[in-house]
Amino acid sequence: MRRIVPFILLLFLAILQATLLNRLSILGIKPDLLLILVIFIGLYKGPISGAWCGFLAGILLDLFSPVSLGTNAFSKTVLGFLAGVVAPLLYFKAPLTQGLLLFIGMFLEGMILFILLSSFYLTPPFRHCFLYIILPASLYTSLLTPLLFYVFKRITPIRNTSNETKVW
Amino acid sequence: MKKKVFVLVLLILIALFFLLSKKRGTKLEEGLTTIIYLPVKVLARAPSGPKEVPVQGKERFLLEVEEENKRLRRLLDLKEHSIYEGLVSSVIAREPSNWFHALLLDRGEKWGVEKNSVVITPKGLAGRVIKANKNSSQVLLITDPGSEIGALVQRSRIQGVIQGKGKYLILKYLPLGADVREGDLVITSGLEGGLFPKGLAIGRVKKIEPPHPQDLFLKIVVIPEVNLSSLEEVLVLKTQ
Numbered sequence: 001m002r003r004i005v006p007f008i009l010l011l012f013l014a015i016l017q018a019t020l021l022n023r024l025s026i027l028g029i030k031p032d033l034l035l036i037l038v039i040f041i042g043l044y045k046g047p048i049s050g051a052w053c054g055f056l057a058g059i060l061l062d063l064f065s066p067v068s069l070g071t072n073a074f075s076k077t078v079l080g081f082l083a084g085v086v087a088p089l090l091y092f093k094a095p096l097t098q099g100l101l102l103f104i105g106m107f108l109e110g111m112i113l114f115i116l117l118s119s120f121y122l123t124p125p126f127r128h129c130f131l132y133i134i135l136p137a138s139l140y141t142s143l144l145t146p147l148l149f150y151v152f153k154r155i156t157p158i159r160n161t162s163n164e165t166k167v168w
Numbered sequence: 169m170k171k172k173v174f175v176l177v178l179l180i181l182i183a184l185f186f187l188l189s190k191k192r193g194t195k196l197e198e199g200l201t202t203i204i205y206l207p208v209k210v211l212a213r214a215p216s217g218p219k220e221v222p223v224q225g226k227e228r229f230l231l232e233v234e235e236e237n238k239r240l241r242r243l244l245d246l247k248e249h250s251i252y253e254g255l256v257s258s259v260i261a262r263e264p265s266n267w268f269h270a271l272l273l274d275r276g277e278k279w280g281v282e283k284n285s286v287v288i289t290p291k292g293l294a295g296r297v298i299k300a301n302k303n304s305s306q307v308l309l310i311t312d313p314g315s316e317i318g319a320l321v322q323r324s325r326i327q328g329v330i331q332g333k334g335k336y337l338i339l340k341y342l343p344l345g346a347d348v349r350e351g352d353l354v355i356t357s358g359l360e361g362g363l364f365p366k367g368l369a370i371g372r373v374k375k376i377e378p379p380h381p382q383d384l385f386l387k388i389v390v391i392p393e394v395n396l397s398s399l400e401e402v403l404v405l406k407t408q
Contacts, residue, residue, distance in 0.1 A: 011204075015204075015207055015208055015211070018264040019211060019261050028266070028334065028335060028397075030266055047175075047176070051176050054179075055183065058183065060204065061264050062186075063200055063204050064261055064263070064264045064272065065264060065270070066263070066268055066306050066308060068186065068187050068189075069187070070182075070183040070184065070188075073179075073182075074180060074183035074187060077179045077180055078176075078180070084172075113265075113267060122314040124313045124333075132334070137266050
């Protein structure tokens with residue numbers, strides 16, 4: 001039963017991201033709750049679970065978004081995998097490390113998305129995207145990370161931090 | 169390690185396949201959106217207050233219903249007085265990322281909504297439908313950088329193009345010395361192949377930036393007439 005918790009959590013967070021989260025936006029900037037979950041799964045469950053979680057989270061976001069299906073799926077798959085790869089090299093139980101990891105994750109995702117979106121859509125110049133989207137969203141998301149990591153740890157089936165305990 | 173790389177490559181290839189095919193509206197996507205949007209629609213249509221509540225709570229609930237009633241009445245009024253056929257639709261979700269300015273409506277092809285249908289409110293233009301699913305549709309707001317609309321200054325009839333800039337709009341291609349003043353109303357010119365009907369209010373001129381010596385055109389900041397961050401119901405005009 002607890003194995004389906006991450007799936008339910010993914011769906012719940014995707015709906016939250018597209019509906020009520022707008023009320024939490026500061027100057028029009030929203031945190032990326034799904035990326036926090038993707039990095040969390042990547043860190044605690046390894047690269048394969050991280051990549052799968054990233055792929056599913058991305059597809060869900062793409063369904064709510066006007067972008068082509070696969071845009072967020074691509075960026076989040078890469079980040080989920082990377083989180084799993086770097087996990088053995090880091091002590092990620094400290095809130096500061098968690099926040100820092102999410103800041104880097106959001107930053108990298110912002111870069112990937114900018115390249116993808118500017119190839120297919122009309123986007124503002126890089127400087128504008130960097131200063132008004134990527135940087136503030138990275139900061140906002142990283143600030144929420146320790147709290148959400150704590151919540152995720154309480155409700156997802158994580159018993160040890162060794163690599164590749166299958167959840168999917 | 170081989171298994172990890174295989175999974176990563178496989179998932180990336182699937183994502184890239186979707187991305188590069190750029191083909192939205194497939195049966196798979198239609199099925200997925202129907203399932204995913206269902207809880208969102210239920211959430212959006214849930215009553216705003218409980219049925220058995222103390223008097224104070226009931227008052228608040230009644231006020232909320234009254235407000236909703238007023239908004240819907242204004243939309244119906246607009247629908248009756250409009251020369252275009254329209255459909256009242258509720259906003260059920262917003263673009264989840266920070267990259268686009270878009271909305272999700274609870275009406276789709278089943279109700280006659282099509283791609284490029286114009287979305288308005290009693291105060292003016294909100295955006296246009298960029299994707300119509302069977303039971304829902306996505307609207308690109310006028311504040312999105314990808315939105316460009318033929319516009320004119322109502323008072324002086326000078327024409328330009330309005331482009332979204334996030335929270336505000338920019339009126340482009342107005343020659344230096346054009347007759348524009350702060351507070352002027354900017355409306356649609358109806359010049360982009362009939363996509364937007366002529367005369368819909370877009371916004372008011374907030375600031376005319378002083379031109380640099382090398383500039384050929386004025387740069388004018390326009391504030392949308394419609395408060396796009398708090399839209400709850402809209403009128404979707406049927407494509408002519």
